[in-house]
Structures are given as C-alpha cells and as structure tokens.
Amino acid sequence: MNPLDGLIEALKRLPGVGQKSAQRMAYHLLQHDRDGARSLAAALQAAAEQVGHCQRCHTFSESALCDICADTSRDASLLCVVESPADQAALERSNSYKGYYFVLLGRVSPLDGVGVHQIGAAELLARAAEAGVAEVILATSFTAEGEATAHVLGEALRSRGIRATRLARGVPVGSELEYVDLGTIAHALVDRR
Amino acid sequence: MNPLDGLIEALKRLPGVGQKSAQRMAYHLLQHDRDGARSLAAALQAAAEQVGHCQRCHTFSESALCDICADTSRDASLLCVVESPADQAALERSNSYKGYYFVLLGRVSPLDGVGVHQIGAAELLARAAEAGVAEVILATSFTAEGEATAHVLGEALRSRGIRATRLARGVPVGSELEYVDLGTIAHALVDRR
Numbered sequence: 001m002n003p004l005d006g007l008i009e010a011l012k013r014l015p016g017v018g019q020k021s022a023q024r025m026a027y028h029l030l031q032h033d034r035d036g037a038r039s040l041a042a043a044l045q046a047a048a049e050q051v052g053h054c055q056r057c058h059t060f061s062e063s064a065l066c067d068i069c070a071d072t073s074r075d076a077s078l079l080c081v082v083e084s085p086a087d088q089a090a091l092e093r094s095n096s097y098k099g100y101y102f103v104l105l106g107r108v109s110p111l112d113g114v115g116v117h118q119i120g121a122a123e124l125l126a127r128a129a130e131a132g133v134a135e136v137i138l139a140t141s142f143t144a145e146g147e148a149t150a151h152v153l154g155e156a157l158r159s160r161g162i163r164a165t166r167l168a169r170g171v172p173v174g175s176e177l178e179y180v181d182l183g184t185i186a187h188a189l190v191d192r193r
Numbered sequence: 194m195n196p197l198d199g200l201i202e203a204l205k206r207l208p209g210v211g212q213k214s215a216q217r218m219a220y221h222l223l224q225h226d227r228d229g230a231r232s233l234a235a236a237l238q239a240a241a242e243q244v245g246h247c248q249r250c251h252t253f254s255e256s257a258l259c260d261i262c263a264d265t266s267r268d269a270s271l272l273c274v275v276e277s278p279a280d281q282a283a284l285e286r287s288n289s290y291k292g293y294y295f296v297l298l299g300r301v302s303p304l305d306g307v308g309v310h311q312i313g314a315a316e317l318l319a320r321a322a323e324a325g326v327a328e329v330i331l332a333t334s335f336t337a338e339g340e341a342t343a344h345v346l347g348e349a350l351r352s353r354g355i356r357a358t359r360l361a362r363g364v365p366v367g368s369e370l371e372y373v374d375l376g377t378i379a380h381a382l383v384d385r386r
Contacts, residue, residue: 041241043231044233046196086216
C-alpha cells in the first residue's frame, strides 16, 4: 500500500470517519497542513504512550492518581459515577459537585456485547465499599443504555447496603414548557418537589 | 498541555472535526484502539515525509512521475483538468478516459482568498502548451466555484489557441425525470443531441 492509501486506511479507524471523510482529511493534510499531520502524529504517539488510567477512578491520567483523586480537600463521602471523562468534565464545569468520581469508560450495551464487567462494575463496587463513602450518585446518561447501566449498578450497590441515587430528571433551565418533550414533562411532574 | 488535551487540539486541525468530535476520537483511541492511534501516527508520519507531487500532473505521488504520467501507452492528445486526486480516481474508475490528467489541487474560491495562481493555473497553461496536446477537458465540479474555475481556465486556454472543452451536463444515468432538479433538466434540454 502506498503512503497515501495507508493514511486513508488509518484515518478510517477514527470513529465517525468513513472512506470519503478519510480521503478529504488525507488530501487536506497533505495539500494544506503537513505541519498539522506531523503534530497530530506526535500527539497520537505521546498520548498512546503516556496516558494511562487513574488507579482510583479509572479516568485518563498520566500519573497513578488523577488530579481530582489526588485532591484530599474534596468530600470523600460522595462518589459520582459517570460514563466518560467528557461527562466528568461537564460536571466539574458546573462547579456544583465537590466529591470524587468513578469513570466507567463506557456503558452497558448488550447489542454491542458490552456488559457490566467490561465497564468496570467490579472496580466500582470495590471503590464504593471503601470506608467513608456514604452515597453513590449515578450520573450516567438519560438514554436507554445509560438508564440500564444506572439500574444495574444501582441494584448491585443497594444489595450491598450502599446508598445509590440518580441525577434528577426534569425541565432544563431556560426552557419554555411548550417546547419541552412530553417524557421530560411527565418526569418533572412525578418528581415535583 | 497534557498529552490528552494535546491530542484533542491536534485532532481539531482535521477538516470537519470540532471540539466534540475531537474529544470523542481521542477517548475512543485511548480507550479502545491504542494500536489504531500508533498506526495512525506512523501513517501520518510516512505520508508527510514521503508523499510529494508528480512533476507533470501535480497529483500526490511518492516518485517524480505518478503512475499515470509514467504510462506511455495513454493518449497524449488529451489532458483532463480535475480539482483533486479523488476526482481523478473517480474518472479512472469510470474506465472511459485514456488521456493524461492535470490535478489543480483546489478550485478558485475568492471568498477564501484562493485565486487561479494558488491552484496552479500557470503550470496548467505550460503543460497544455506542450507539443501533442490537442484538447483540454475541464472536469472541475459543477458547483459555483468549480464552474468559475472552469470558466477562467477555459478563457485562458482559448486565448492561447488551445481547444478547451467541458464535461457534459445532463440527466444522470438511472434517474427518473420527475426527480431531477430543474436546472439539470434545463441544461439537458439546451445540450440535447
């Protein structure tokens, strides 16, 4: 395979990139941005070599403990379970949570053959059983797969006597009721306070 | 910048990739496909170092002459002007053209500051003036920018006494007239034969 076809094949391994996008990316890099190609190569190499997982919360980290787990000033009684480092980052940006995290790096998806074992359920149960953890907040997505993940983990946690809660469902801030979908309104009514 | 953020920044230089897609790609590579990250790094490096331009037709090539330009059995009286190696590949797959190519690697786009000089018009005119070239087929896209490119190049070629033609516009093979857009039908009527 010549280097151009090799590059197109390699780009197709990126999620959401097919033959046409890969071609466009390869042509763009070679024609307009060879520096970009070289810096992307270096960044990929560096990330693949250096980025590991935090021993404690499983998020991506170059060191044994990520910055959040290494921060002893946080509230050790709270453990928030999220699907991805991106979700963790969103929660951090909201500036309303001061506990620790556990990052599943995935969600249960039977159709793709992803069960609770692949997303680190055993590690979560061990982490949640540590002294000091009073509540596990299940902050997986409100999609079918995220809900299933929360359900399975919640059952497992409760059967071990650990308190498990779920993020509140309801009307998003700033939205007009007229345009909110019916499922959300129904949940907001049931969970009214 | 840590390696993960560095990778996300580098991925954002790919065309059509924004913050969210770059995050998703980086997380996917680190979580599920580190081999993919390494092979993409190697492919980028190899392509950036080894892929140059064919001296004659300007397409991407590792050698001084691309395979097509090095093939002396083709029809030297025909020169087909295309916008990209992808367009050239589409023409080759149609198996209906046996002449040589000239690859512009771009099209005129005044809004993006891309004029005829940036797409290699001078090199095309020199190539078209070579002995033996009887006809230049302008096979740029049938978009506003592609049409403008064909117009400018056609005028320049004709003013030098070189015959310039354009790909035929008309109803695509296999389409029902009812669903063909009106501009195409109008062109097919005017160009009827």
